[in-house]
Amino acid sequence: MGLKEDVELGVKGVLLPEWAARDGQVVPEASDIALGNGAVRLDSTYLYADMADSTGLAQGHTDWAAAKIIRCYLNAASRIIRARGGHIRSFDGDRVMGIFVGGSKNTSAVKAAMNISWAVSKVINPALKEKWNLKWQMDHGVGIDTGSAMLVRGGIYGENDIVSVGKAPNVAAKLSEIRGGKTINISAAVYDQMAAEVKISKESNMWTEMGTQAYGGTLVKYLGSSYSWQP
Template identity: 60%
Template sequence: MGLKEDITNGINDVLSAEWNTQNATVVPKTEDVTLTNGAKLLDATYLYADMADSTGLAQGYKNWAVAKVMRTYLNAATRILKAEDGHIRSFDGDRVMAIFIGDAKNSSAAAAGLKLNWVLDEVINPALKAKWTDFNWVMTHGVGIDSGEAMIVRGGVRGNNDLVSIGRAPNIAAKLSEVRGGKRMNITSTVYNNLNKGAKISTNGENMWTSMGTTTYGSNQVTYYGSSWRRPL
């Protein structure tokens, strides 16, 4: 069979398969979703954490140093997300995605972002400067969070596939993590309106979140809030 026929048959198989959709109460792993037609529906909060200015980093330093810097970010982010009961489901270069479920999913995701803000300033950047005294690049990032129902499927072919989240929440969270020039964290109004007091109000009584207005992604008008506050570990 030639490559064209192989691709045509594969596409026809995908388009003809009827979804076997199930409601999920836990964040699925790859093996929990059937490759051919499996789908899990999940009410969840999605967080994307994206290290900023990786292009400037890559252009200014040796590959071995760039790799170490990126790994410090992903290492810290993964530990914080897991500590806040986030389920890591994707790495993409210098970006990591976690899924949160349960009654406190929005507050847990926000708390993770606030802690990561603190770690960048108080742990990672000082460690990089201590390691290389001539290192002038300063790590910052963007965190995007949205909440809602998502459809989780498997994309790819047998032996080469991964989970893919479909829906507004994962899409908007990813877009908000790419916002630069404002706050380091951006969350939708859905997330903001479901934050508990600890994730919304600082220890001195100030609201940690600022209304950033609205933005448009595709056909979605998104009202969102931003914060660069930090939460010590």
């Protein structure tokens, strides 16, 4: 069989079977979802933590230094997401995605975001300055949204991973890319469902209404904050 026929057969194999979808209560591993037509629907909150200006970092520093700096961010963010009850299912360059489920999923995700901001300013940047006396300062953005998502496996046998499909993962990813405003951006749906402990600090609201963003023809109201929280 040639490559042309192999690709055509693969596309037919994806399109022909009906989805065998089930509702989930926990974040699945890739092995929990059938590769052919398996899917898990999950009511969940998605967090994307995205290190800023990795392009400038790569252009202004050696590859080995840039790699260590990116790894510092991913290491700290991953530890925090996991400690706050999140499940890590994707890395993309200098970005990590966490999925939170359960009754306190929005509060837990926002706590994780504030912890990551603390780690960047109080742990990573001081450590980088001490080691290399860098003029470059690490910055980042976190985006969070909540809702129903469908988790499937993308790829082929031996080379596949979980793909999250739905508004929540897409919006969270887009909110993490916003620069020039607040460090953490969350949808209004997340704000409405999170606990007061991550809304109010010393009788002041930690969040500012930032307006709306259009994603796929849908207007998403979001709020921003630059507060950090030491674990």
